[in-house]
Amino acid sequence: MVKIPSDRSLDSTVGLLRHGYQFISKKCDQLQTDIFETRLMFEKTICMRGVEAAKVFYDTDKFTRKNSAPKRIQKTLFGQGGVQGLDDKAHRHRKQMFMTLMSPARIDDLVTLTRQQWRNYAQRWTQADRIVLFTEAREVLCRAVCEWAGVPLPEAEVKLRTLQLAAMIDSSGAIGPKHWQGRLARQQAESWIKDLIESVRAGQLTASANRPSNSALLVIAEHKNLDGTLLDPQIAAVELINVLRPTLAIGRYITFAALALHEHPEIAQRIKANSLHADSPSVEWFVQEVRRFYPFFPFAAARVKQSFNWQGYTFPQGERVLLDLYGTNHDARLWENPNTFWPERFRQWDEGRFNLIPQGGGDFYLNHRCPGEWITIALMKTTVEFLTQEITYRVPEQNLTVDLSDLPALPKSRFVMSQVKSQAEGQVESQFEGQVENQIAQT
Numbered sequence: 001m002v003k004i005p006s007d008r009s010l011d012s013t014v015g016l017l018r019h020g021y022q023f024i025s026k027k028c029d030q031l032q033t034d035i036f037e038t039r040l041m042f043e044k045t046i047c048m049r050g051v052e053a054a055k056v057f058y059d060t061d062k063f064t065r066k067n068s069a070p071k072r073i074q075k076t077l078f079g080q081g082g083v084q085g086l087d088d089k090a091h092r093h094r095k096q097m098f099m100t101l102m103s104p105a106r107i108d109d110l111v112t113l114t115r116q117q118w119r120n121y122a123q124r125w126t127q128a129d130r131i132v133l134f135t136e137a138r139e140v141l142c143r144a145v146c147e148w149a150g151v152p153l154p155e156a157e158v159k160l161r162t163l164q165l166a167a168m169i170d171s172s173g174a175i176g177p178k179h180w181q182g183r184l185a186r187q188q189a190e191s192w193i194k195d196l197i198e199s200v201r202a203g204q205l206t207a208s209a210n211r212p213s214n215s216a217l218l219v220i221a222e223h224k225n226l227d228g229t230l231l232d233p234q235i236a237a238v239e240l241i242n243v244l245r246p247t248l249a250i251g252r253y254i255t256f257a258a259l260a261l262h263e264h265p266e267i268a269q270r271i272k273a274n275s276l277h278a279d280s281p282s283v284e285w286f287v288q289e290v291r292r293f294y295p296f297f298p299f300a301a302a303r304v305k306q307s308f309n310w311q312g313y314t315f316p317q318g319e320r321v322l323l324d325l326y327g328t329n330h331d332a333r334l335w336e337n338p339n340t341f342w343p344e345r346f347r348q349w350d351e352g353r354f355n356l357i358p359q360g361g362g363d364f365y366l367n368h369r370c371p372g373e374w375i376t377i378a379l380m381k382t383t384v385e386f387l388t389q390e391i392t393y394r395v396p397e398q399n400l401t402v403d404l405s406d407l408p409a410l411p412k413s414r415f416v417m418s419q420v421k422s423q424a425e426g427q428v429e430s431q432f433e434g435q436v437e438n439q440i441a442q443t
């Protein structure tokens with residue numbers, strides 16, 4: 001047996017905070033390995049990257065998700081008792097509940113609602129001096145996903161609920177006051193959603209034209225555990241929030257997509273020239289490259305179920321293991337020039353379950369791979385179509401730096417747009433011209 005290489009430091013938490021998304025890859029490069037053992041938050045942790053590591057990480061005989069997420073992440077991002085911490089039969093049963101929400105017809109419904117919201121917001125933007133795309137995207141997505149999920153959202157509550165759902169994501173890597181804001185936001189959101197679950201069960205909220213029986217609120221409120229009992233209302237709330245919160249999180253990819261369009265005007269031109277609709281291959285490649293290239297989830301966490309050997313290394317029972325999602329998406333053995341933004345790489349992509357893993361890998365039904373991946377891609381596509389064809393805008397001077405030590409990361413300015421004009425109103429010739437003009441204005 002070979003001992004797993006160790007980084008020999010007493011604790012690497014400071015290194016993780018300093019290098020953020022690149023922490024595992026930098027250490028792997030330094031130790032010339034794809035696997036090493038370290039201590040994070042004073043706990044022994046095995047870190048690994050690459051396609052072979054991903055394959056073993058998603059072997060459900062070898063790993064458990066029980067207690068794999070640190071408590072501070074459970075209290076903010078994930079919630080307690082949700083699908084993320086389940087294993088085996090219980091996991092597959094709960095996961096099926098999420099997958100029933102992801103039919104092509106239901107995803108189309110969400111796309112339609114989101115597109116409508118973008119159009120409504122664009123009308124308002126034309127009157128504003130400038131807007132922050134990231135902030136607007138969260139609200140657009142909050143309105144769309146609540147309507148889609150059958151969750152009543154009075155106008156007066158839109159901002160509050162958007163902030164609560166967003167705070168759980170923003171606080172996920174934070175310490176101090178921001179972390180406590182995230183905890184409070186979760187408590188408030190769980191109480192809001194728990195009341196709705198109870199209203200469904202009491203017959204006060206029922207299926208209707210706007211709330212089909214296969215909407216998330218009704219499916220989750222009525223879901224039965226393997227023993228035939230209903231989900232505990234608190235856990236049902238955690239699971240419904242597991243649909244609402246990450247849909248708002250797509251606002252981060254949307255912000256990165258706008259950044260990529262801005263920084264690569266030649267790619268924006270090609271998208272504009274080749275695509276009349278969101279299903280065009282150039283939009284698909286662009287969206288996949290945004291998901292591959294930009295940082296979101298740094299890694300996924302699990303624990304060793306029972307000791308086993310892999311590639312000559314012993315994995316001790318109970319030890320925490322992190323799979324480097326960002327590093328695998330930037331692995332030069334899988335991706336030519338991984339640090340170049342190049343959508344065309346997806347023209348001949350060798351699609352696999354373990355190479356492009358920004359939302360986890362493996363099988364949707366059997367593993368913990370994100371059930372929202374199709375929604376994410378569909379909403380990104382429709383938004384890219386909206387940004388490139390339905391509006392024009394300028395990108396004023398601002399700090400667009402993305403700091404890879406921020407977990408989660410975003411462009412510093414959150415992408416400010418000015419002089420937004422809606423094509424629908426016939427106010428401008430073309431977005432494409434607007435973008436080119438904008439590039440010229442900036443140089």
Ligand code: HEM
Binds near residue numbers: 247250251253
């Ligand atoms: C910005 C877009 C998103 C990103 C980056 C993302 C990322 C991820 C990642 C990395 C995982 C964990 C994979 C693992 O542990 O192996 C995950 C799981 C999950 N995601 Fe997403 N996600 C996104 C959007 C969504 C959407 C739109 C939904 C629902 C509508 C969703 C619902 C979930 C759920 C319920 C899980 C837990 C699955 C399980 O434990 O089996 N996510 N996501």
